[in-house]
Amino acid sequence: MTAAPDLAAPRRLALAQPAAAGAWLAELPELVARRARAWELTVERVAAPGGRTSMTVLVRRADGTPAALKLCAPGASAALEAAALARWDGRGAVRALEAAPEDGALLLERLHGETSLRSLPETKAMLEAVSALHRLWVPPGAGHPFPTVAERTAGLAADGADLPEGAGPLIAEALAARAELLAGPPEEVLLHGDFRQGAVLAADTGRAPWLAVGPDPLVGERAYDLARLARDRLHDLIASAGAPAITRRRMTKLAASVEADPERLRGWTLFRAVESGIRAHGEGRRTDAEALLEFATWL
Template structure:
């Protein structure tokens, strides 16, 4: 099968890799990307069509066709937040467990190459294309299907362990002017993990942009790109609670709207309001400090202002 021209990574992925904590690792993956791509195409007998753009910040996704002509998507994970092999193995395990219930269906995986073969969704059309009320309704519907008991003997990281590393980074990297907010967020996280509410399989990075349009016939919207963890539902919902943050900040009475949104989400999914508030505040502070450390001041300050509203 003839090789297709090597596509450049989408700009969103390239920008994310520019901020990689280990530049040499990112550069090596980019250099190896054409070989990884060709190896996956050959192994699965795929014909490349085009790269999905703008795509994600942690992988290159290419639309392909299988040998029998059926459409699919090839995902090649970048070494963001750990090795590509580990992230791919965790994502494949979660997708296999969900088996298409609320999430994209896994067709095959090659964790050593960071490669996943997935059913094709409409990657350019996410819930962000809908009005907010409708998007929220569809998002909560997807979460109800995703929150299931994890498989026996699973190797997924717990929310407690995952957030411990983030908490250490926040504690070490926070400037003095945000220290009171950081201390409150860290105290909330410590109290939450000390008294865990439940242990279900979580998406880990659930937001409107991670739920894509589908014509599979199962449901019109399916989640993609999980960073799976095991823990309480409030942790997953906390990321969704700050969706469309820039739109929220531009509206009048943004702080009150943010608090009402938390209440509505908690009630819609039967999640404890205070636990959701605690996780939402912690996750916003952790993300805000991380953005500031990478020189993304506007994004970091917006996240910390949102956390302060709660």
């Protein structure tokens, strides 16, 4: 073993579950060593920066092929991620080469982790992002293990015990939007779940120049995935003159690019921004919380 784990990587988990995070962090060196032995890997170095709920180690397989060993923290489902990557089988996403969900471990194709769509100009980045999403939106398959959007979004009311000042009306609006959006027959498409420009990395696999990573997969309608993308580069948006108008134009273009209902996109964008804002507030990330809740008021 030539590299030590970046113990600061899983920030969100450490805040939400300090005991579990501490135990996982302490076990990381042995986890890496165990997977390296089982999969005949040579460890090169820890990828930096680390993920919010995972650590990635750059490795080489026995035949010299470069790969990336991803170790998911408790609470981040390696089994669901592996199932989604298997379903996509390289179409629009990184390919899983091995999986050991019992260790929270995935062996992935190595992409260019330092280069995401955020390195491109905004217009080009959005075009490439939508192109990647089109490839990811496939039927989930019979007997799939993925939760639904309804199940994934059920926790906002419970998360709101410690509310930012003045957030009550926004939360009520977000919950009303969710109820209306879920009232009709559900669409069943496999979604990335955490799709944003930073989750699409440069690739030289020969399949596509950009591939998605880090899914938090679920089943539902396309507008749910677009809703996270709609607020990308949020701090740049906030610093822009006329940010609300820019945001509304962006959403109109996104909806048109996939023939989605603009009102459904607005509803899910509102809900997801408020949900993320309340979570950020609860984790002590007050600046992020304020930015997300301000964004929600523009919609």
